[in-house]
Amino acid sequence: MPAGSSPKRERQYEHIKEGARKRGESTERAKEIASRTVNKERARAGESKQASTTSTRDPKSASQRGGQRSHSGSQGPTRDQLYNEAKERGIEGRSKMNKDQLAKALGR
Template sequence: MPSGSSSQRERQYEHIKESAEDRGASTGRAKEMAARTVNKQRSRTGEAHSSGSSRGGSRKSSSSRQGGGSKSSGGGGSRSGATRDELYQEARRKGIEGRSSMNKQQLARALGH
């Protein structure tokens, strides 16, 4: 756990680590999973003021892809926040050929977004 973590995050870390070990993960893998999960939560809530990451840069985009978000579901319309899969499904419904080899930008262009 990073220094300066709250007791709540310490408990969360231990719980995740023990759960992963109970499911058969090695100790090292369990620690890694727990640390990543807790650090992600700290980052989302603004608890982690400085990343201190050796990789550098912001990883915000990956967390926004994985869950949460307030995207509206439903058909059609111009949705700037649509994922590649959502655009692909819309292209499939509209019968756009070559969609399987298109990237997100190409799909959006083909759909007129």
């Protein structure tokens, strides 16, 4: 942790580090994960003197985003999502259709 960190960030660092250790990460890797996480949160909160634009661009954390932006490129709904929509609409033969066929049958 950087010198002058708040007690809250110190506790956060230890909590993340211990969680990583319990998941089986090495001590060094656990420290790295904790440091990066805490530093990113400090940057988002405006607590660091230098913050990259990528860390401050979106003030939401990954858990707050709920998976948004977790994948590059949008591939649309999954085959299962399309299947469930087809089931709701009562489209015949849906169980034998692939993703593209389901999308076409749904008019997408």
